[in-house]
Amino acid sequence: MKKPSGPPETVTLAKIARAAGVSSSTVSRILNGTARVSADKQRAVEEAVQRYNYRPNVLARSLASGRTHTVGVLTQDISSPFYGEWLRGIEDELAATGLSPLFVSGHWNAADEQRQLEHLLTRCVDGVIVLHGLVDPDYLRAYADRVPVVMLGRPLEPMPRLVCLGVDNRQGAYDVTTRLIELGHRRIAHIAGHALQPDSEQRMIGYRQALEDAGLAFDETLIERGNFEESGGLVAMDRLLDSGATFSAVFAANDQTAYGARLAMYRRHIRVPDDISLVGFDDLPASLYSTPPLTTVRQPIYDIGRVAADAMTRLLRGETVPNQIMPVELIERETTAKLVEAASL
Amino acid sequence: MKKPSGPPETVTLAKIARAAGVSSSTVSRILNGTARVSADKQRAVEEAVQRYNYRPNVLARSLASGRTHTVGVLTQDISSPFYGEWLRGIEDELAATGLSPLFVSGHWNAADEQRQLEHLLTRCVDGVIVLHGLVDPDYLRAYADRVPVVMLGRPLEPMPRLVCLGVDNRQGAYDVTTRLIELGHRRIAHIAGHALQPDSEQRMIGYRQALEDAGLAFDETLIERGNFEESGGLVAMDRLLDSGATFSAVFAANDQTAYGARLAMYRRHIRVPDDISLVGFDDLPASLYSTPPLTTVRQPIYDIGRVAADAMTRLLRGETVPNQIMPVELIERETTAKLVEAASL
DNA sequence: TTGTAAGCGTTATCAT
DNA sequence: ATGATAACGCTTACAA
Numbered sequence: 260m261k262k263p264s265g266p267p268e269t270v271t272l273a274k275i276a277r278a279a280g281v282s283s284s285t286v287s288r289i290l291n292g293t294a295r296v297s298a299d300k301q302r303a304v305e306e307a308v309q310r311y312n313y314r315p316n317v318l319a320r321s322l323a324s325g326r327t328h329t330v331g332v333l334t335q336d337i338s339s340p341f342y343g344e345w346l347r348g349i350e351d352e353l354a355a356t357g358l359s360p361l362f363v364s365g366h367w368n369a370a371d372e373q374r375q376l377e378h379l380l381t382r383c384v385d386g387v388i389v390l391h392g393l394v395d396p397d398y399l400r401a402y403a404d405r406v407p408v409v410m411l412g413r414p415l416e417p418m419p420r421l422v423c424l425g426v427d428n429r430q431g432a433y434d435v436t437t438r439l440i441e442l443g444h445r446r447i448a449h450i451a452g453h454a455l456q457p458d459s460e461q462r463m464i465g466y467r468q469a470l471e472d473a474g475l476a477f478d479e480t481l482i483e484r485g486n487f488e489e490s491g492g493l494v495a496m497d498r499l500l501d502s503g504a505t506f507s508a509v510f511a512a513n514d515q516t517a518y519g520a521r522l523a524m525y526r527r528h529i530r531v532p533d534d535i536s537l538v539g540f541d542d543l544p545a546s547l548y549s550t551p552p553l554t555t556v557r558q559p560i561y562d563i564g565r566v567a568a569d570a571m572t573r574l575l576r577g578e579t580v581p582n583q584i585m586p587v588e589l590i591e592r593e594t595t596a597k598l599v600e601a602a603s604l
Numbered sequence: 605m606k607k608p609s610g611p612p613e614t615v616t617l618a619k620i621a622r623a624a625g626v627s628s629s630t631v632s633r634i635l636n637g638t639a640r641v642s643a644d645k646q647r648a649v650e651e652a653v654q655r656y657n658y659r660p661n662v663l664a665r666s667l668a669s670g671r672t673h674t675v676g677v678l679t680q681d682i683s684s685p686f687y688g689e690w691l692r693g694i695e696d697e698l699a700a701t702g703l704s705p706l707f708v709s710g711h712w713n714a715a716d717e718q719r720q721l722e723h724l725l726t727r728c729v730d731g732v733i734v735l736h737g738l739v740d741p742d743y744l745r746a747y748a749d750r751v752p753v754v755m756l757g758r759p760l761e762p763m764p765r766l767v768c769l770g771v772d773n774r775q776g777a778y779d780v781t782t783r784l785i786e787l788g789h790r791r792i793a794h795i796a797g798h799a800l801q802p803d804s805e806q807r808m809i810g811y812r813q814a815l816e817d818a819g820l821a822f823d824e825t826l827i828e829r830g831n832f833e834e835s836g837g838l839v840a841m842d843r844l845l846d847s848g849a850t851f852s853a854v855f856a857a858n859d860q861t862a863y864g865a866r867l868a869m870y871r872r873h874i875r876v877p878d879d880i881s882l883v884g885f886d887d888l889p890a891s892l893y894s895t896p897p898l899t900t901v902r903q904p905i906y907d908i909g910r911v912a913a914d915a916m917t918r919l920l921r922g923e924t925v926p927n928q929i930m931p932v933e934l935i936e937r938e939t940t941a942k943l944v945e946a947a948s949l
Numbered sequence: 950t951t952g953t954a955a956g957c958g959t960t961a962t963c964a965t
Numbered sequence: 966a967t968g969a970t971a972a973c974g975c976t977t978a979c980a981a
Contacts, residue, residue, distance in 0.1 A: 271974055282952045287976060297950065314726050318672070319974030322663045322957045337695055337707075338688030340890075347683040350709060359723070362682075362707045364695060378704070381659045489893045518893045525895050545685075548834045548863045550870050550895040616958055627968045632960060642966065664958030667973045 270311045278307040290315060321383060330571055331379030331387040332360045335367050340543050341515070341560065345390055345411060348564020356572045358385070369393040376402060386571045389413075391456075407574040409567045413457055414582075422570050422580045424563060428458050428540075431556035431587035432465025435538050436510055438589060440473045443598030444508040444536060448481040450495040450520060452512040459487070462512050462540060480504045485516045492519025500527060507535060507598050514539035514546045514555055521549065521594075532596035542590055551593035558587045615656045623652040635660060666728060675916055676724030676732040677705045680712050685888050686860070686905065690735055690756060693909020701917045703730070714738040721747060731916045734758075736801075752919040754912045758802055759927075767915050767925045769908060773803050773885075776901035776932035777810025780883050781855055783934060785818045788943030789853040789881060793826040795840040795865060797857040804832070807857050807885060825849045830861045837864025845872060852880060852943050859884035859891045859900055862939075866894065877941035887935055896938035903932045 276283040281300050288294045289304050296304075307313070321327040332349055334342045346362065353360050361384060365372035372394040379387055386407040389399070396415055402408060403421035410423045417423075439447050449466050452459030467477050483499050485491030492511055499506070500523065511517035517539030524531055531537050531551065539546065542557035563585055570580045621628040626645050633639045634649050641649075652658070666672040677694055679687045691707065698705050706729060710717035717739040724732055731752040734744070741760055747753060748766035755768045762768075784792050794811050797804030812822050828844050830836030837856055844851070845868065856862035862884030869876055876882050876896065884891065887902035908930055915925045 269974085272976095273974080283975080284953080284977075285951060288951090291976085293976085295950070300951085314722065316667075316728065316974050317726050318663050318667045318728050319957090320976075322661075322667055322959090323974075323976040325957075325976090327663070336692070338685070338692040338889075340683070340685055340688075343683030343685075343688060347681070350682055359727075360707075362705075377659065381662045382704075383661065383663050489890075493893070518890070521895055522893050522897070544683075545834075545863070545890060548838070548867050550866055552867070614958085617960095618958080628959080629961085629968060629970095630966085633967085636960085638960085640966070645967085661958050664973090665960075667975090668958075668960035670960090670973075 269316075270313045272313075272315070275304065275307045275311060275313050278311065279303040326385055327383050328357060329359050329361050329382070329384045330568070331376075331382070331384035332362045333365050333372060333375055333379070333387065333389045333392065334362060335365050335391055337362065337364050340545060341513070341541060342390055344544070344560035345564040345567075348561040348566075349388060349568045350564075352565040352568035353571075356568070358568075358572065358575075365392050365394070367391075367393060369395065373398060380405065385575055388567050388571055391458075407571065409570045409574070409580075411563065411567055417582065419579075420574060422574065423582045424567055424570065424585070425583075426558040426563070426585045426587050428461035428587075429465040429468070431540060431558065431589075432462040432510070433469045434465075434587075434589045435540070435554075435556050436466045436469035437473070438591070439508045439510065439536060439538065439595065440469065440475065442508075442536065442595060445475060445598075446478070446481065446504075446506040447475075447508045447510055448483070448499050448504070448506040450483050450485045450492055450499070450509065450511045450516050452485060452487040452516070454484065456487070459512055466510055478504075481506055485512060485519070487513050487516060489515050489519035489522070492516035492521075493523050494519070496520035496523035500524075500529075508595075509535060509537050511537065511539045514541045514543045514553060517553055517555070517594075518545075518549060521553075532594050533599075536596055536598075537594040546592075554592045554595040555590050556587050557590045559585060614661075615658045617658075617660070620649065620652045620656060620658050623656065624648040671730055672728050673702060674704050674706050674727070674729045675913070676721075676727070676729035677707045678710050678717060678720055678724070678732065678734045678737065679707060680710050680736055682707065682709050685890060686858070686886060687735055689889070689905035690909040690912075693906040693911075694733060694913045695909075697910040697913035698916075701913070703913075703917065703920075710737050710739070712736075712738060714740065718743060725750065730920055733912050733916055736803075752916065754915045754919070756908065756912055762927065764924075765919060767919065768927045769912055769915065769930070770928075771903040771908070771930045771932050773806035773932075774810040774813070776885060776903065776934075777807035777855070778814045779810075779932075779934045780885070780899075780901050781811045781814035782818070783936070784853045784855065784881060784883065784940065785814065785820065787853075787881065787940060790820060790943075791823070791826065791849075791851040792820075792853045792855055793828070793844050793849070793851040795828050795830045795837055795844070795854065795856045795861050797830060797832040797861070799829065801832070804857055811855055823849075826851055830857060830864070832858050833860050834864035834867070837861035837866075838868050839864070841865035841868035845869075845874075853940075854880060854882050856882065856884045859886045859888045859898060862898055862900070863890075863894060866898075866939075877939050878944075881941055881943075882939040891937075899937045899940040900935050901932050902935045904930060 272283045276286045286304050363375040372392045388409045391412045407420040483495035485495045539553050539555040542555045546553040573580045617628045621631045708720040717737050733754045736757045752765040760768050828840035830840040884898050884900040887900045891898040918925045
């Protein structure tokens, strides 16, 4: 491995060309494989590149070629365990294609998101992958007119260079709720996510559908709203418990919400799953290590990231990419148990 | 002939200049506040900028000025809860200074790290913040010769434009171990992190020092090595439990390791803290919601990120920035309890 | 195959 | 104060 040379003098294409006794276009061609070049010149150039430890200036390259080989990625929270998985998938797949990600955060704030999207444009990214968010759909459509967009977790009206990827939230919620019913639970509480958030809404719909199909009544008093984070799960669970409502199972809108709910129960010495069953949604890596390990609906977060990055590379190649809904899978671990009548609250 | 839905024509400085009836230098001056310009021209330019929705091209700007206002950030894992906090701190502080982060991952792999570091150079970043890592110190020193570097969590020999930030790992480990001893524990196991990792080594030293100061013998059989992740904690704890060694408390080298150890105990119906006390290190956000909430050593991860970004902006202003060791704080939550003789294994 | 030269969109150095 | 004009480092017709 070579080390960066001490002197800060910049080595340019021209310098390499001079050193190798060829023109700069020839060097450029060799570096980019743009055209065939005679073997001796090729060797001479490679030798000079080595000797001077030459590194092409990406800025200049991009300015001249009009392409940056960079894909903007608008996440919401750079430290979130959920978005982190998406980012990792995107990063890995992009790396395999020779593209570089440029990560920015929108903080679940439409204005921030829009500002970041503009920023990405000024950075001349070749395309943008958007993870959730609240930014105006019309703005996004106009945006997709300037640069290809892959949208994760948010269904948008189809457009030529705008592809949407997601999972079947409704089905996942339906499956896990149905499973709870199979275990004998009749009164199942639900801690929802943000109102207006599509994932949250779809999961609620799946939950209600499962109840209905089982001939169970939907009970408004069994619904609380969280914020997709632990804090919201904790508070919502407390409210549920304080309300005096009767239930033997809880469906949390996502795993983080479930963690919070779990703590609320721990505080009151309510055993999981002996007293109350608990399920989440997402299957975050941490859910494997929660106490007890969480029963949840697995969505292939990392893989979706990879698919998103792959969709982007296709878009950049000019291909047409269809929208895609990926399947989810019920993962039964240890927070669910058969209802024991006596244990019901 | 113009395509109705073709790519939007690019608005350039020159176009704005023409529209405003001034030279492009004047526009540039107004945009950058580089010099004073008459009010009427100022207004004319601003109007044109508005009308054409002009956005300066960062690439061209950087190429011409030699500065990108971009700071490379080499993390290890984009989805790690620990690094995530660092990144968030860096992102927030950088945003406040008008700098943009460029995140890349090294995956705890010296070769990857070096490749990414080279990549950052190629992207002409103004400076680089490195989070941990295994890359050769000599390489880093040479690197810091080309561009200012802020290193997090890894002590390096001082250099003019290389500043190292960290926490007092030894002290934190000492404090938490001492607290365990105060609670009556005499046989305290330790699940270490990676060998050769400075954090891991320092924490081990603090642990040993605490034992020694309390007149307790260091017992090799009470030491296992994890990998700073849940998986390693689980395996290490299993080995500890299988070894037949006697102990009533466990000091895990970091919180993630503690989560894994926690699961190992849950599987064997060992109660925490009733049967065995457990402590971690870091105080990840998730530790507040683990079951039970984890006693740990808090290091201000997010704040360190901010300090790192601040150090970088100072470096970029040409200031001299001293190395800094930040204090840690013992956070007693619910995984620690007084030793009850009968409960000792 | 190879070289020449005209950009790419800004900033910066000169004069004026 | 303002405007030419030369960089910045590279790609890419267009020639040869």
